[in-house]
Amino acid sequence: MLEIKNLQVGLEEEDKQILKGVDMNIGEGEVHAIMGPNGSGKSTMSYVLAGKNGYEVTDGSATLNGVDLLDMDPEERAAAGLFLAFQYPVEIPGVGNMTFLRTAVNAQRKARGEDELSAGEFLKVVRAKAKALKIDADMLKRPVNVGFSGGEKKRNEILQMAMLEPKMCVLDETDSGLDVDAMKLVAEGVNALRDGKRSFLVITHYQRLLDHIKPDVVHIMADGKIIKSGGPELALEVENNGYADLLAEVA
Amino acid sequence: MAVTNPKYDICDALLAAYKAPVGAKWAMDARNAASTNLRRMGAPVKRDEYWKYTNPAGLTALPAPTAGLFDADEMPMFTSIDRLKMVFIDGVFDAEQSDDLTLAGVEIETLSEALSKDIHWAKDMFGVLEANGQTPVNRPLAALNTAVAQEGFVIRATGNSPMPISMQYLHTSENSDAMVHHVIKVDAGASLTVLENGPGAARFNSVMEVDVADGAEFHHVRTQGRDHERRTATHLFGRLGAESIFRSFTMTVNGVLIRNECVLEFTGDDAKATIGGASAGDGPGFHHDDTVFVTHDALNCESRQVFKKVLRNGATGVFQGKILVKNGAQKTDGYQISQGLLLDDNSNFFAKPELEIYADDVICSHGSTVGAIDENALFYMLTRGVPKAQAQDMLILAFLSEAIDEIDNDALSQDIHDRLSQWMERRRS
Numbered sequence: 257m258l259e260i261k262n263l264q265v266g267l268e269e270e271d272k273q274i275l276k277g278v279d280m281n282i283g284e285g286e287v288h289a290i291m292g293p294n295g296s297g298k299s300t301m302s303y304v305l306a307g308k309n310g311y312e313v314t315d316g317s318a319t320l321n322g323v324d325l326l327d328m329d330p331e332e333r334a335a336a337g338l339f340l341a342f343q344y345p346v347e348i349p350g351v352g353n354m355t356f357l358r359t360a361v362n363a364q365r366k367a368r369g370e371d372e373l374s375a376g377e378f379l380k381v382v383r384a385k386a387k388a389l390k391i392d393a394d395m396l397k398r399p400v401n402v403g404f405s406g407g408e409k410k411r412n413e414i415l416q417m418a419m420l421e422p423k424m425c426v427l428d429e430t431d432s433g434l435d436v437d438a439m440k441l442v443a444e445g446v447n448a449l450r451d452g453k454r455s456f457l458v459i460t461h462y463q464r465l466l467d468h469i470k471p472d473v474v475h476i477m478a479d480g481k482i483i484k485s486g487g488p489e490l491a492l493e494v495e496n497n498g499y500a501d502l503l504a505e506v507a
Numbered sequence: 508m509a510v511t512n513p514k515y516d517i518c519d520a521l522l523a524a525y526k527a528p529v530g531a532k533w534a535m536d537a538r539n540a541a542s543t544n545l546r547r548m549g550a551p552v553k554r555d556e557y558w559k560y561t562n563p564a565g566l567t568a569l570p571a572p573t574a575g576l577f578d579a580d581e582m583p584m585f586t587s588i589d590r591l592k593m594v595f596i597d598g599v600f601d602a603e604q605s606d607d608l609t610l611a612g613v614e615i616e617t618l619s620e621a622l623s624k625d626i627h628w629a630k631d632m633f634g635v636l637e638a639n640g641q642t643p644v645n646r647p648l649a650a651l652n653t654a655v656a657q658e659g660f661v662i663r664a665t666g667n668s669p670m671p672i673s674m675q676y677l678h679t680s681e682n683s684d685a686m687v688h689h690v691i692k693v694d695a696g697a698s699l700t701v702l703e704n705g706p707g708a709a710r711f712n713s714v715m716e717v718d719v720a721d722g723a724e725f726h727h728v729r730t731q732g733r734d735h736e737r738r739t740a741t742h743l744f745g746r747l748g749a750e751s752i753f754r755s756f757t758m759t760v761n762g763v764l765i766r767n768e769c770v771l772e773f774t775g776d777d778a779k780a781t782i783g784g785a786s787a788g789d790g791p792g793f794h795h796d797d798t799v800f801v802t803h804d805a806l807n808c809e810s811r812q813v814f815k816k817v818l819r820n821g822a823t824g825v826f827q828g829k830i831l832v833k834n835g836a837q838k839t840d841g842y843q844i845s846q847g848l849l850l851d852d853n854s855n856f857f858a859k860p861e862l863e864i865y866a867d868d869v870i871c872s873h874g875s876t877v878g879a880i881d882e883n884a885l886f887y888m889l890t891r892g893v894p895k896a897q898a899q900d901m902l903i904l905a906f907l908s909e910a911i912d913e914i915d916n917d918a919l920s921q922d923i924h925d926r927l928s929q930w931m932e933r934r935r936s
Binding site: 367420 | 901908
């Protein structure tokens, strides 16, 4: 599904290398997790995959089902099936949540040559999905993320994901700022989307989230590289011992 | 040796070019007073402080600069709501295309009819509000209008008007030079909505004098678009009685030169006024100026000025807004915000917010910002698959919405919203 080869990325504005050759291969239906200390490059990787300005890819590649992601505009990546759940979802005053969702869903359908959903059809689908995430009608009416609590913002991200039905979901610290109940709700939302085909890349600091979203593979990232990959037990090891041992092992 | 001054040369030329129509003595007195006033102050020139950011040359040149006709690829606005329609062709009223001018609770006469009557209530208004609005700042184009304008309506609402009066200004001649003068009186407790739509003429000079009596309501929604070359100067003079409500909103898209002035005076306590504007300009040929002067001379009145401009490809936007709180006008609540959204480095937004306060128990706030599209919001939208141009337009519309929301009528604000989206959509394709 998502194949990342020797990905090397620096900042455009300053001479600073952030990713120093990342390799990762996420198969269809798999859930991979990336853990790592602050500043290791986890969020940068999610931004680079989504196509944010300000980064320069100096080497390597990232492909989604064989198609070069890095060559596409952000909206084309989305239409190709990539979704990034933001660590800090952006507030957009003046743009209604529902309007935004419908515009996004229909833009993607149009880009893929599918028929657009009518207002009625859309409403039916969105209501059902919002209910499962405990998102009420008021939240759908309000401007995108404006005045939302931390938990509401993250649930809204998952709602967007559910509506857009991407092939490859990247979740950037979706657990940050969530209490235990909210995390469970978000995890349930994610698990509901696991269908054996859709793949996930879950970026997190804590093993806790991985209790709810069970990963197939766990990668440890440090200083712009994957320093170790393994099964779910690797996350437990980090939880118990911190990153120090792993970093020492590599050094 | 006589030294010529362009201010007075232009003024003389203008007064010579337009003929004042004959009317009743009181009307002629008002017109003569306006000419005298104009001769005293002279025509506006770029050197004037009040015209520092907007060159008035195109508004005073003789003959009027021409304006190509725009492909009539869109319908007039406000057609879907019940309204009394008045059609003006290049500034001249066309009775055939207009509705029958009868409306319950509203008296409607043409300007020339009213001004030919020896006794008329308009005597206390025609040229009077305009003349009041000449101090402390000169508005020579309004004086010129009072002196010579022949077209327009004298309207008096004695009750609650069952539907809006909709003035539709069509532009059909490349060298039309039009002047329109409306006098509107809303009696105590009555209410009236006036809609204006269309470019008017190649050059259009419009004055509207509005008296809103105690407890009365006046709503005004205006759209100026979408011609490219037109030049427009408008003046809206409002006098507000106690507990009255005055709301005016203008949407402008394109146009070479537009100056919309609004001059309001609170004369009775506990009144409220809102003046809003949303404009979108594209290209170095776009220049849009909102100039507002609000005078608080009563207790506990509230005024809001909300202006938003989106500018791209070298377009220019100007805002000059003033709140004057006179001695004794306690508990005044004055608010003013003007914001420019610049889509590139070539466009300009000039703002001159002014507060002058002589009372000590008031709340007055003002703000002015200039910025670019929020890159984070844009990226967020792109990652959801919304194409860039569409995402940008959504953000622009959201920005303008804060001004559009000042319209106190959902159907009308939806109409404005829809029209703006259509314009943007068409621009993209």
